[in-house]
Every structure is written in structure tokens, then in C-alpha cells.
Amino acid sequence: MNLRFLETFVWVARLKSFRLTAEKLFTTQASVSSRIAALEADLGVKLLLRDSRGVSLTPEGGKVLEYAERMLDTAKAMKQSLDSDRAKTGRIRLGVMDTVIHTWMSALVADLGERYPQIEIELVADTALNLREQLQKGFLDVILQTDLLREQSIRSLDLARYPMGWLVATGSPQHRAYASLADLARERIVTFSKNSRPHQEVLSLLQGAGADAPRLNCVNSVAAITRLLRDGFGIGALPPALVDGELSRGELVLLAGLQPPPSLELVVAWQTGVALVDEVVGVCRQVLERYARDVGEQRIVLV
Incomplete structure (x- = not known):
């Protein structure tokens, strides 16, 4: 469903005027009429009545207005959340084993860079053993390696298996x-x-x-x-x-x-209480799921 058409409908319902809505949205009355007609055709109902007294909602239009306002509020909140992510600054120290480097690492770095353009990503490639030691000593924030870690200040999550x-x-x-x-x-x-x-x-x-x-x-x-x-x-x-x-x-x-x-296990482990780390772990999971869909279970199996 087109959000621009919903926004146009909401403003017509609020202002009760196609002319005022066109001025509000910096467009023409003809464009407003076209958007409303397209929305009515999409939903299969009449939303607005126009007569000499102005514009009014049909009973169906009243119902749609409630949902349309909620959908626009949700879209606004989503955009604000993304804008907030893009404004964040700092540094994430990410450690990865070679297997990740040669499969989905590039996609992960690209996604992190797009979502957090102000964040400095410090990438360390090493063996799983060395990565665990560096995480435990506080030299890394997040690592992608082969073993679950059970320590008070560290969380870990089993992600996937690489068939061998x-x-x-x-x-x-x-x-x-x-x-x-x-x-x-x-x-x-x-x-x-x-x-x-x-x-x-x-x-x-x-x-x-x-x-x-x-x-x-x-x-x-x-x-x-x-x-x-x-x-x-x-x-x-x-x-x-x-x-x-x-x-x-x-x-x-x-x-x-x-x-x-x-199979080679893939585990993410991270330091608790570090800014942005939980969000970075979430992005790791999203990128991995996308990679798994692309290559299939012969190459990687999600846990």
C-alpha cells in the first residue's frame, strides 16, 4: 500500500479540502484527486464524499483513517530510529575467524557502515583461540568464532553450522x-x-x-x-x-x-555493557540469515 496515498488521504480528512491538502503537500488538486482515487480502487471502497458543503468521510473512510494514521506514525517512528542510528558515533572492535572473512564478512561490514556511518569499525582477523583470548581481556567487543563462552561479563549465542x-x-x-x-x-x-x-x-x-x-x-x-x-x-x-x-x-x-x-560451528560472543554491541550482534544475525538464504543448507545451516 502506497504511504504517499495514505498521507494524502489523512490530510484531506483533517483539512476537509482538496485545495488545502494540495497546498500542504506542495502538489496540485488534480494530483490529490488521483491519489485518493487510486487508494479507493486499491481498497475497493469509497472513502470520501464531496458536495457543496465540502469533504466528508464515509463510514469506511472513518475506519481506514484510524489505520492510516497508525501506519504513518509507525513509518515516522521507523525513520526516526534509523536517523538516530546514523547519528551514533564511537568504535566497535570486531574479531572474526577466517571462515567468516571468506563467506559473509563483506556484507556485514557494508551493512554496519550503512546503518552506522559515523561508527569506526576496527576489524581483527585471527584464529578462534586468539579471538576468545582477546575478548576475555577486553581488547575486542564482538567476536565470530567456534565456541560458546560462559563468563560473567560475556554473552554468546550459537548461530550456525558450516558443513565440512x-x-x-x-x-x-x-x-x-x-x-x-x-x-x-x-x-x-x-x-x-x-x-x-x-x-x-x-x-x-x-x-x-x-x-x-x-x-x-x-x-x-x-x-x-x-x-x-x-x-x-x-x-x-x-x-x-x-x-x-x-x-x-x-x-x-x-x-x-x-x-x-x-560441521564447523559458528558462535557470536560479546562483551556486555558496551555501547552498540547488542545492535551489532543483531545486524550480524540479519546478515547471516540473508547469506544462508542465498547459499542454501549445503553450505550453511542456521541454528
Whole structure:
């Protein structure tokens, strides 16, 4: 429903004159008449009566007026709220793990910049372990990483799961059928940094499948892992969401028929009592939901 038409109707009802409404809204009487006619056609009822004595509301018009005034008040309040956000100043220190950087980080920074143009965004990219330590010491305000934190001054929220997979360069020696995870573990495995949650889970999975000494190569950079995989260095244990482009171009392929590593968890954690932090967490959730709708559950699953 067109808010401009509703506003025109409200002013005609208040001023009881098409001429005065046209002057109020800096338009013409013909435009006012056209807007009212369009609104009546949209609603399927007659809203106003015009005669020699002026303009009056029909019974249906009286009902519509109540709703129209509330809708205009709501729209005004929404605009004031957004204007208030845009006037806020300060700094938000945001820490993110590499997985977020390579999926929806750009959209998050763009949304934050648009909503809070006066806010300085200080972005830190690091491992989940280091991000947690920096948050606990008060060096960061919000972090996006893999673990729920339970401390008095920190809140955390489970957001999503990135499904994991086994990825290899198309046509490489590692691009073949594997009888089992133990067979797979004879190859060089490339995964996240040592002692990270995904590294420990990949190691436990392979050892549980009978691989006594898996050949794990730990790298703390998604870009470096991707380059190594494209060059045929080994088999990657990471979320396919990180290499969507390489998969779509056929440079990498997802191995089928094997149990994948456990999904990579995504958790937001933040310092309580810091200005704007709750709002920033809300924007994180909105942007993530939009990203999840775009890529589908094969790439990320919301909690």
C-alpha cells in the first residue's frame, strides 16, 4: 500500500479540502484527486464524499483513517530510529575467524557502515583461540568464532553450522575413490590451525576410523589452504562454502562416499555493557540469515 496515498488521504480528512491538502503537500488538486482515487480502487471502497458543503468521510473512510494514521506514525517512528542510528558515533572492535572473512564478512561490514556511518569499525582477523583470548581481556567487543563462552561479563549465542567436506584438485593424484577414511588418511590432509576445534575433530575422526598416524598439515589461512589444494598438495578438510568459486569452476571437487568431518560451528560472543554491541550482534544475525538464504543448507545451516 502506497504511504504517499495514505498521507494524502489523512490530510484531506483533517483539512476537509482538496485545495488545502494540495497546498500542504506542495502538489496540485488534480494530483490529490488521483491519489485518493487510486487508494479507493486499491481498497475497493469509497472513502470520501464531496458536495457543496465540502469533504466528508464515509463510514469506511472513518475506519481506514484510524489505520492510516497508525501506519504513518509507525513509518515516522521507523525513520526516526534509523536517523538516530546514523547519528551514533564511537568504535566497535570486531574479531572474526577466517571462515567468516571468506563467506559473509563483506556484507556485514557494508551493512554496519550503512546503518552506522559515523561508527569506526576496527576489524581483527585471527584464529578462534586468539579471538576468545582477546575478548576475555577486553581488547575486542564482538567476536565470530567456534565456541560458546560462559563468563560473567560475556554473552554468546550459537548461530550456525558450516558443513565440512573432503576436497581435492580435479584430476590430481588424490582425486580417486577411497575405500575408507583410513585409506584417505594415507594421503596428506590439509586443515585448519593446530589445536583449533576443526583440527582436533578431524584428527579424532581419522584416528577413530583406524588411522594411527594421519598426515595432518595445519594452515591458519583459508586462502593458503585453497591455493595448496588447487596445486594438488593434498586433501582439504574444510567447509565447501569457502571454495564455492573453485567448485563451480571445476578446479576443486568434493569427494563423495566418505563420512565428512563434523560441521564447523559458528558462535557470536560479546562483551556486555558496551555501547552498540547488542545492535551489532543483531545486524550480524540479519546478515547471516540473508547469506544462508542465498547459499542454501549445503553450505550453511542456521541454528
